[in-house]
Amino acid sequence: MTLMTNPSHPGEVLKELYLGPLDLSAxxxxxxxxxxxxxxxxxxxxxxxxxADTAMRLATFFGTTPEYWMNLQRAWDLARARDTVDVSDITPLAAA
Structure with missing residues (x-):
């Protein structure tokens, strides 16, 4: 399984891949x-x-999917959680 260790924030993707090239302001x-x-x-x-509301609007405007935008947010959130959430004291459930 491949983990994204340093994904971009969805706002950075929006700025760099969409707003900048289209010369469109926020x-x-x-x-x-x-x-x-x-x-x-x-x-x-x-x-x-x-x-989710913004993802729907961005998808409609840019011709992408809401899932594209939400997956960017999910990857960002999980990467931040991996850096901050301590799960070392949790014992995994043993396989039956």
């Missing part, structure tokens, strides 16, 4: 997605997590 994207500008600004800065 405010411009927010207007086109019909969301508050702060939602996209904070996402691009990595200050907030991607929500």
């Amino acid at each position: 405010i411009g994207l927010a207007r086109r997605l019909h969301v508050p500008r702060t939602r996209i600004e904070r996402l691009v800065k990595g200050e907030t997590a991607l929500t």
Whole structure:
């Protein structure tokens, strides 16, 4: 099993792969997605997590899938958890 040890935040992906190449600002994207500008600004800065609502809107606008966007968030969350959650004191259930 391959683990992504340092995945990009979904906001970084949005900024680098979509907004930059399209010369589209966070405010411009927010207007086109019909969301508050702060939602996209904070996402691009990595200050907030991607929500399912935003994933649906991004997928519709960019012609991707909501799963694409949510998987970016999931990978980011799991990588952060691996760095911070201590499970060393949990004994795995023995196989029957």
